[in-house]
Amino acid sequence: MLLSKLPLGAAALRVAQRRGAAALCSGALSDAAVLDKLASGQMAFHKLEAELGDPVRAMRLRREHLASTFGAGAHADAIRALPSDALDAAGFYGQVDGACCENVIGYVPLPVGTIGPYKIDGKAVYVPMATTEGALVASTHRGARAISASGGATTELLADGMTRAPALAMPSLKAAAELKRWLEDPASLDELNLAFKATSRFGRLLAVKVGIAGKYAHVRFKCFTGDAMGMNMVSKGVNKVVESILEKYPGTQLLGLSGNMCTDKKPSAINWIDGRGKSVAAEAILPASVVASVLKTTPAAVARLSVHKNLIGSALAGSIGGQNAHASNILTAIYLAAGQDPAQNVESSTCLTLCEEVPAATPGGESSLYVSCMMPSIEVGTVGGGTALAAQAACLGIMGVKGAGETPGANSQQLAKIVCASVMAGELSLLAALSVNHLVSAHMALGRRDRK
Structure with a gap:
């Protein structure tokens, strides 16, 4: 025709x-x-x-x-394992049964794109993103290309600990205060860990913080969970610790294993300040020539917009952890591709993005753009949940973080670093586009195909 x-x-x-x-x-x-x-x-x-x-x-x-x-190896095998033409129905629904979903009636296909090669901590990485938003992958890829051309992204793991906070009813305020003093005493940690570690090979209790409201105590346990995101692991361990508390303090009642001071899938200042899951930071420095050739703008323009958008605008909005351009966009797309819990994008995508112009080091030299992202609550795992499904496992394999690492926690920590570095690439590209008013034209070109 x-x-x-x-x-x-x-x-x-x-x-x-x-x-x-x-x-x-x-x-x-x-x-x-x-x-x-x-x-x-x-x-x-x-x-x-x-x-x-x-x-x-x-x-x-x-x-x-x-x-x-x-070349030959696990990464190439992962690319070929990512479904593209046909669904292995028996294999897929067999993996879902009893693990990922109930009352199953089908599946929702999502396109998966990649950004890369993206130089993160000296290594070239390809990052899968599942999204239906036109221009998102292309924009993030542009940021990654600019950063890689400037030497790459550097990341640091700042903390690692999943939390669960049961709510307890004590006989009196005096009893609640006594419980707080005992639980927060560093000398009590070994005793608490005996109960916690009885439920897990890899999990261990790291710290305890107690919030008091009259005679009620909300106890926030922070725990190491290896390569699992860890909610189930932490819940089992904390449940065992609570049993020991009930024995030690007669008259205490467990109101609920989660009392919202955790805090899971809700915005909160405690996650922003103390972190939850992996706390990661990333940075890069881009010469003005790269900013001009790849991002079509200047360090000064990006830095100025970042202050007014990410800092001043977010302050006027009263944002908690929203000091960024669109961190949730990139993080959620990676979460969907890699079998993470997409509802945890609420706290995981809290992010502080900073951009500043760095003056030329020598007379007549070029200035640079410094960019960084700090994300205190990236909740990810490379084992358990949706990571076992074939497509999601393939996406983890593409990033080189499938399954458990040789060192417990290494793969999930690396995934968190990749997420933070990818968010930084997306932040940089969007800020650059906004600084020269290219946002609408990019979306019209990449996300608005006429289907009439």
Whole structure:
């Protein structure tokens, strides 16, 4: 059928015509020839659909190019394991049963894109993102490209501890205060750990903080959970500790294993200040020449906007942990791809983004842009929950963090670092676009295809 006969809107018709013309030019190329052009940089990775005029072929060749980039090994196997054409229904629903969902009636497909290669702590990483928001992957990839061209992102793990905070009713205020003093005494930690560690091979109690409201005590336990995100592990361990408390303090009642001082899936100052899960920071320094060539702006413009948007605007809004441009966007897309709990984006995406112009080190030299993100509550795991599903496990494999690490906690900590560095890339790209008013044009080009 001729393109002009297709029931398309004007914008979609133009896209189809361009792709049709591209197909006439590129359709004669064999798969091997396309892969050679990708490897040599003669064909743009993100323009395969337009170049080939065939989105299915573009997807398959992009996968093969990524797999060949990794060579033989687990990363290449993970690329090929990510479902693309057909669902293994028996395998998928078998993995879901008893672990991930109840009353199952089907599944919702989400497209998965990648950013990278992104240089994080000296290593090239590809990061899968599952989203239906046009321009998000492209924008984050742009930020990652700019950072990588400037030497890469540096990350640091600042803390690691999942929390659970049961609510207890004590006989009196005096008893509640006595409980607080005992639980917060460092000398009590070993005794509490005897009960906690009886429920887990990897979990251990790290710290205890008690909030008092009259005779009621809310006890916030912070625990190490290895490579698991750890809510179930911590709940079991804390439940055992509470049993020992009830024995030690007769008349105490457990009102609920979670009393909201944890705090899970709700914004809170305690997570912002004390952290929950992994607390991670990332930074990068970009020369003005890279900012201009890749991000189409200047260090001064990005830094100025960051102050007024991320700091002043968020202060006027009374935001808790919202001192950022759109951290939740990137984090949630990675969570969906990697089998994390997407509802935990509420506290996990709290982020402080800073940008500042660094003056030239020598007369006549160029200035630089310093960018950093601090995320105190990234709640991730590489074992348990949705990480066991084939597609999500493949995405973890692409990042090199599938399953348990040789050192307990190493894989989940690395995943948190990747999340923070990726958020920084997305933050940088959006701030750059806003600083020169490119946001609308980018979304119109990448996220508003006419389907009439």
